[in-house]
Amino acid sequence: MIAADVTAKHIVITGGASGIGAETARxxxxxxxxxxxxxxxxxxxxxxxxxxxxxxxxxxFTVVDVTDVDSVNEFYRQAVNHFGDMHVALNNAGVDHNPARMLDVPDEEFHRNIAVNLTGVWYCMKQALHYMTQSGGGHIINLASIAGTSGAPMISAYGAAKHGVIGLTKSVAIEYARSNIRVNAVCPSFVKTPMVEHVMSGLNDKQKASLINANPMKRLGEPHEIAGAIAWLCSDESSFMTGHSVVLDGGLTA
Structure with missing residues (x-):
């Protein structure tokens, strides 16, 4: 089997210090x-x-806070200065949501999710588009979630943000298709990352078992499994795909 070829491509990754982002960078x-x-x-x-x-x-590496537009702009500027034109922008930075019904979710939790998981993607997409329209094209990949493809009870703020990411993905893909810029999303379910482990730490044994057994494979996803799909998207093998979401959920939504 021949691996997806990303040789010499400049790929910019937010949230690249751990979890899916770090595994994808590797x-x-x-x-x-x-x-x-x-x-x-x-x-x-x-x-x-x-x-x-x-x-x-x-x-x-460059430090970036995706909720701060100036920080995002500087991050992209430094990336392009260091490695030249970017070919792929992977908007992976995100935060979790402590499981709770809406009435029990502090407003601050909602605003935090929107700021990082949606507004941060907006800021990063604008910068990626700025550079890609000048260089002749590219590919933007947004990390969404299966929480953005259907109802997400107990994590409503997170689900709202991820629905927004998928909406942005579809809309911007149409807007820039003729500019040789593709935009797609990746929608994992629960993956064995520090973020998911943090969420699970607040669950009892029954809740943890229910979460793990929710999909037909009866296990959490592994970061390398998501990274492999992202690598394919980063390659030219996905060149006719735009405006869509790749779902990786162990059969949960089948």
Whole structure:
């Protein structure tokens, strides 16, 4: 089996210090991509970039807060200055949602989810579009969720943000299709990441078992499984795909 080819592509990743973002950065760099990693966690972000460069791969880290438009603009500016024109922008940064019914969710939790999971994607997409329209095209990939494809009880604020990400993905894909810019989304279910582990830490054993057994595969997804799908999207093998969502959920929504 031939792996999706991303050789010499410059791929910009937010939320690249851990979880799906870090695993994707590792996979893409190992296949020859130039990876610009952004995250609020400076220590972990630098660690991932250092790990990759010590292996002989092309990677660099810049701190970014996706809720701050100036921080986002500076992150993209530095990425392009370092590795040149970007070919793919992976908007992966996100926060979780402590499970609770709407009346028990503080308004601050809603605003936090919208700020990071939706407004942050908006800011990053605008910067990616700014550079891609100048360079002749590219591909924007947004990390959404199956919580954005149907109802998401107990995580309503998170679901609202992810529905918004999918809406943005579809709308902008249509707007920029003739500019040689594709926009797609990836929609995982529960994956074994620090964010999901944090959510599960607040559940009892019965709730944890219910979450794990919700899909036909009876397990959580692995970060490398999501990274593999993203790598395919980053390659030219997905060149006729835009405005769609790749669902990776172990059969949960089948």
């Amino acid at each position: 996979l893409l760099a190992s296949r020859g991509a130039k990876v610009s990693i952004g995250d609020r966690n400076i220590e972990l972000g630098q660690q991932v970039a250092r790990e990759l460069t010590e292996l002989g791969y092309s990677a660099q």
